[in-house]
Amino acid sequence: MIPIAKPQIGDEEKQAVLEVLDSGMIAQGPRVKAFEEGFAAMCGVKHAVATSSGTTALHVALLAHGIGPGDEVITSAFTFIASANSVLFTGARPVFVDIDPATFNLDPAKIEAAITPQTKAIMPVHLFGLTCDMAPILDVAAKHGLLVIEDACQAHGAEYQGQRSGSFGTGTFSLYPTKNITSAEGGMITSNDPVIDEKCRVIRQHGMRRRYYHDELGFNFRMTDVHAAIGLAQLQKLERFNAARIANAAYLSSHLQGVITPVTPAGQRHVFHQYTIRVEGGRRDALAQHLSANGIGNMVYYPVPIHQQTFYVNELGYGEVRLPETERAAAEVLSLPVHPALSQTDLETIVAAVNSFTGV
Numbered sequence: 001m002i003p004i005a006k007p008q009i010g011d012e013e014k015q016a017v018l019e020v021l022d023s024g025m026i027a028q029g030p031r032v033k034a035f036e037e038g039f040a041a042m043c044g045v046k047h048a049v050a051t052s053s054g055t056t057a058l059h060v061a062l063l064a065h066g067i068g069p070g071d072e073v074i075t076s077a078f079t080f081i082a083s084a085n086s087v088l089f090t091g092a093r094p095v096f097v098d099i100d101p102a103t104f105n106l107d108p109a110k111i112e113a114a115i116t117p118q119t120k121a122i123m124p125v126h127l128f129g130l131t132c133d134m135a136p137i138l139d140v141a142a143k144h145g146l147l148v149i150e151d152a153c154q155a156h157g158a159e160y161q162g163q164r165s166g167s168f169g170t171g172t173f174s175l176y177p178t179k180n181i182t183s184a185e186g187g188m189i190t191s192n193d194p195v196i197d198e199k200c201r202v203i204r205q206h207g208m209r210r211r212y213y214h215d216e217l218g219f220n221f222r223m224t225d226v227h228a229a230i231g232l233a234q235l236q237k238l239e240r241f242n243a244a245r246i247a248n249a250a251y252l253s254s255h256l257q258g259v260i261t262p263v264t265p266a267g268q269r270h271v272f273h274q275y276t277i278r279v280e281g282g283r284r285d286a287l288a289q290h291l292s293a294n295g296i297g298n299m300v301y302y303p304v305p306i307h308q309q310t311f312y313v314n315e316l317g318y319g320e321v322r323l324p325e326t327e328r329a330a331a332e333v334l335s336l337p338v339h340p341a342l343s344q345t346d347l348e349t350i351v352a353a354v355n356s357f358t359g360v
C-alpha cells in the first residue's frame, strides 16, 4: 500500500522529545519560544504565536482582530471545515465565494460582489499548497478597508511573487501530521503587527497578561514544549520536504495521462500539500476504486463543500447558496500520494495505475 500521507518522524524528533521530557519542563516553555521564532523567520514575518492546532490558530486570529457577532468573513467553501467553523466560533458568519476552477482557490474577481456593510475580513485559503492570487485580493481588501486573515494551514513555505504564505496579512498554519510539517497537533499564527501578536498571546492563555489577572475572555490553546520540540526538528526539514513534494508532483504531471493535472501559475511556488487531479466525465469514483484496489492511497479533498454540509444547510440556512465551480470541483477532484517518502518505484506504480484506468 502506498499511503496518501506519511509523517516523516526521524531520530531528531525522537531525541528532541526525550530531551524535553528529561528537562522537567514539559508544558509551554523555551522550545515553544524557539519554534515561534524559527517559524516567523521561515515565513519572513516578525511574529509567530504557537497554538494547540490550526483550528485554534484561526479562532484566535479572528478574535484578535475583533471579529464577532454581526460580522461577515468572506472565504471559500472548498476547504476543510475548520476554515468556516472558526468564523462561526466567534459569532460571525462565513460568506462563501466561488473558486477559480484552475487553481481551486478563491476567485478574486467574485469577491467584490459578496461584500456587504457587515463584511470585516477576507480569509483566503491557500488550498493544497498553492497560495491564492493575492495581488487582486489585497487590492479589493484595501479598497473596502477589510482585514486579510490567511488560512495557510496547507501552505507552509508556499510563495507568491517571492513572498511567503502567512505574510500577506495575519497568517494561520496547522501542524497536524498530514501537513507539510507536523508537531503531532499544533498551530501557528504569523503577523508583522505587534498589537495582534500580543492579543493572540493573551487570548491563547486565559485572557491573562499578569498571572491570575484576567482582562478578557481567553482560552487554553497553548502548545506544549513536547510538541514544539517535534515542530522545531521538522522546521529544519521543511525545505527538503517541500523540494521532494515539488519533484514528485513534477514527475506525476509529466507522466499522467487522461486526467487534468494541477497548475502552478507563473510567479508561484506550489508546495503540494496535496497533488490533486480532476477526473471529468463522472469517472472520479471509479478511478478512486481502481487505485485503492491496486494499493494506491487516494482521497477526495473535499467531497462535500461547506455550504452543503448538513449543519450549514439545516442549522445555518446555507441551503440556497450555489457555487457552481466549488460543487463541480467536489465531484471531480482526487488527490494522489505526493509526500516526501515516495520512491521512484512508487511514482511509477501510481502513474501506471492511473494511465491503465484512463486507457491512454
Ligand SMILES: *Cc1c(COP(=O)(O)O)cnc(C)c1O
Pocket (backbone or CB within 6 Å): 053, 054, 055, 056, 079, 080, 082, 083, 125, 151, 153, 154, 173, 174, 175, 176, 186, 187
Ligand atoms: C488542517 C486544516 C485546518 C485545521 O487545522 P488543525 O490543525 O487540524 O486544527 C484548517 N484549515 C485548513 C485548510 C486545513 O487544511
